[in-house]
Amino acid sequence: MKIRADIAGLIRKGHTNASIAHRLDCDPATVARARQALRLPPADHLSRLYAEAVPTGRVRDYQPPSGRMPLAPAQQAANRATLLAALRGEAA
Secondary structure (H helix, E strand, O other), X not given: OOOOHHHHHHHHOOOOHHHHHHHHOOOHHHHHXXXXXXXXXXXXXXXXXXXXXXXXXXXXXXXXXXXXXXXXXXXXXXXXXXXXXXXXXXXO
């Protein structure tokens, strides 16, 4: 089966069959057949799978080599300003 590139692109982006059909002015069955030919699950399953695969920034049981978690650049700048103020004898 030949699949339209625009349908395949929207399917891979996680759009539902109905939204693709409405956007491209085609039959929802056409989109469903394309999804089936690509062997992709329905959009509600895809979004859940993508959400589970997206990294959250938290890694269980991660310990950096130094033993301390790295700081964000904004926190580093705030810490540096506080330290410089303390070294100058300014009250924070």
